[in-house]
Amino acid sequence: MTKVLVLHNVSLVRSALAALLRSEGPFEVTTAGWRTAARQSQSLRPDVTVVDLDCPGTTAVLADGRRGDRQVLASPSSVLMLASTGAPGSLHRAFQAEARGYVDKDGSPGRLVRAVRKVAAGERFIDASLASAFMAADPVPLSPREVSVLARAAEGDSIAEIARALHLASGTVRNYMAAATRKTGARNLIDAIRISRREGWV
Template identity: 40%
Template sequence: MVRILIAEDMLMLRRALVALLELEADLEVVAEVATGDQVVPVALEVRPDVAVLDIDLPGMDGIRAAALLHERLPECRTVILTSLGRPGNLMRALQAHASGFLLKDADPDQLAAAIRAVRAGQQVIDPQLAVATLQAGDNPLSARETEVLRLASEGEEVPEIARRLFLSAGTVRNYLTTSVTKLNARNRMDAVRIARDLGWL
């Protein structure tokens, strides 16, 4: 019997997932939570084999919860289930030691199969998202360009960024211009959007 913890903040969807999984003779949902903060304490209590986590959870997102779960209960495998199918999210999930990454519009049979597969030590990733992630390639931004763009994404203006990073305003503008060019963006905010979507910020 595979013991499962489900973390999903939408009650109707969470109950639907529980009902679907419990139709499987070899799967048992031993806990369900609505926030990311509850994942690790509840998992330490009930000791699931697999945790199925939504990314967009209140309190702590599912990817951060997956990383903490791997640290505190490494024998528990994690499947990320999300509607946010972006290459950056997949990369972050893999860095957090998630074993599976599926989209919410996947067939219910795929989720049951993924749970069994990750319990057996395999990795399961939505194939279309895996291809998109490979096509996205590596981050072309330098560490300093990424840092400047991250501060710009938080609403910092050039003089504030210059002060925080001990750079001249001209140097900050140069970094922002280079970032826009490297990402083939229309402007600074478009560069922020692209970098965020690809998980580089």
């Protein structure tokens, strides 16, 4: 039995994805929102974790595997991303985080089922429709740590909260913010967040 964890911030979407998977194969499916994701991931140790790349909070987790001060992803190599062709920057970020599979959200349900089986078997899966988006994605100019800091700032976390979550000194967090602002060519931190969101980096 393949253990699958579906992470999504919308309950109805989680339920629909779980129902689809249960009807299509020998999958033991558990669902969770980001609030309980760490607990579910640690207790279940899933073979595959399905994550929507467009969900709020995904960026921070991709950058360092954590939500707040708790580890969310048991293993990046078991992650299957639901993605869209309109956000190549996001795809590039997910690829840097070493996600194992990528399914086009506009594709057929059968593609998701096939992808889950492939990732559970330790293989890669990339929808053909997403391949060109991968090629079009410009390299992310920010380091993984800068992305993580910027993503948490974009969610409204204070410098102290970011420092605590990432086990950094407050001064180090400020340095990462300054570097991200400079690398994006932004006028200030708010502008850096805006640019990064537009490009799909955060």
